[in-house]
Amino acid sequence: MSIPRAGDAAAGKIARARDSLAGRGLPRLTSMPNMTIEVRQLTKRYGSTLAVDELSFVVEAGKVTGFVGPNGAGKSTTMRMMLALDTPDEGAVLIGGRPYRTLREPARTVGALLDAEAVHPGRRACDHLLWMAQYNGLPRRRVAEVLELVGLTSVARKRVGGFSLGMRQRLGIAGALIGDPPLLILDEPVNGLDPEGIQWIRGFLRDLAAEGRTVLVSSHLMSELQDTADHLLIVGRGRLLADTSVKELLDQTSGNQVNVRTSARTKAVDLLSNAGATVAVTGPESLTVEGIDVERVVAVLTGGDVPFSEIGRHRASLEDVYMKMTREYTTFAAPAPDAEDWA
Ligand SMILES: Nc1ncnc2c1ncn2[C@@H]1O[C@H](COP(=O)(O)OP(=O)(O)OP(=O)(O)O)[C@@H](O)[C@H]1O
Incomplete structure (x- = not known):
């Protein structure tokens, strides 16, 4: 079975997906409200490891915010707590002003990509997304829309087990966007993408922010974010080292x-x-x-x-x-x- 990789057959789809995003915007389910992610005095310990240490910051709408720090800095733990997948020892996170657990329609509020490898390898890409749409009470047509958006239409019926990591990242992003949420939380989405894929995601994230969405994207490499992020949250060993615009930091x-x-x-x-x-x-x-x-x-x-x-x-x-x-x-x-x- 031959599956197009992010560099060849998918490239045309990707270009068309970008055009469609730029040309007519992401198909709207709702109006795009300005929403923030507010992290207040967040602390998490695993045994003797202080993974997150009194983190406080606000992620604003209409910007790409880079969440950067070395391996083990606490980025994934913080993102998991944003999505109520882990419980803080102290502090709280507000997603659009409310704790995640109290959101009535979470998939329409916040989309997340935490682990691109988490999809069952035997599942077809379209079935995975269809399951997500049905679970969240979203129309079936969203599956085709988000597949087109990330350039995976041609492999929609292929099993995820045959996907490259870059294709899985795209599928993860499609899943994050299925509810057309104003807030996006993406953990290392550049990981595994080839240079063409990296270019694609940079433009894609910028377009999402330009539509008024709140885009939080993590990486342990500054080089992945320096041409993409407007704002940076730099963390080290669970602590906030800088909360700054890219320009201010350079100046x-x-x-x-x-x-x-x-x-x-x-x-x-x-x-x-x-x-x-x-x-x-x-x-x-x-x-x-x-x-x-x-x-x-x-x-x-x-x-x-x-x-x-x-x-x-x-x-x-x-x-x-x-x-x-x-x-x-x-x-x-x-x-x-x-x-x-x-x-
Ligand atoms: N479930 C867990 N059990 C025990 N320790 C954990 C767990 N999850 C994270 N940690 C520890 O918490 C610290 C922060 O880890 P985390 O994965 O949040 O960092 P990160 O900044 O996302 O790193 P990376 O860039 O490597 O993904 C690390 O020391 C890690 O070993």
């Missing part, structure tokens, strides 16, 4: 560092240090200078006859900022390179 952390590229590194380090700068060696011919501005760096190097091929203000990447912020919270980390590695 705050780019700081006053200056990058220098020179073939006379040792002399440059001496002169700049004598001029009061703190200098870090970042490569065989590169330095990062802090404490004096770009003009002064140029003056010091020119005055000391030090050749340089590049001097410019350092722009931190989100990845740099994230690594710096979460380094001490990472359970399995390679040692960071330091100056001696380049000596």
Whole structure:
């Protein structure tokens, strides 16, 4: 049996699905109310492990909010508690202003993808979605609509056991959208997608947010979210390390560092240090200078006859900022390179 993978036959479907989403919007079951996810002082322990430690934040409508943190930071546990699949030891979560358990029509309020592998492998994709629709009192036509939306129409009658992880992620997203909910909670949806699939999901999540939905998406990799998220919640060992817009985070952390590229590194380090700068060696011919501005760096190097091929203000990447912020919270980390590695 040959099943198209996310890179070939499904690609045309995906493009059409994107067009249909952009062109006429997701078929509406209800109007799209602005709803938030409010997490209040949430705490969860498993034995001696403090998985979630007094987390508080609000996820707003009309944005993609990235929930980022190293492995074991407590992202999945927090999402499970949002959906009442786990009980907090302390604190609460409000979904559109109410605890999940009190929602009258949960599938029309919040859609979730927690584990793409959770679907029975013997089930056909369309039957899985039909079961979800029937269980939640939704019209049958939603099955075809969401399959089209995620580009899986051509494999609707195939058994899930033959799907790639990327196709299962798409099926999971289709399930999350079946009730046309204003709130979406997606745990690592990029996991398993090929580059074309990653492009697709970025645009897809942005479109969902542009329709006014509240989109919370987790990842342990900042690179997966940096071009997608408007807002970031960064967590480490259960604690909130940052609740910030992407722009604010970059502005705050780019700081006053200056990058220098020179073939006379040792002399440059001496002169700049004598001029009061703190200098870090970042490569065989590169330095990062802090404490004096770009003009002064140029003056010091020119005055000391030090050749340089590049001097410019350092722009931190989100990845740099994230690594710096979460380094001490990472359970399995390679040692960071330091100056001696380049000596
Ligand atoms: N059911 C459980 N029983 C015991 N410990 C658990 C359970 N679920 C999670 N934990 C522990 O709680 C901590 C947080 O785990 P969680 O899966 O929420 O993190 P995460 O940020 O989602 O990580 P990942 O990116 O690896 O999925 C970890 O130390 C994990 O081992």
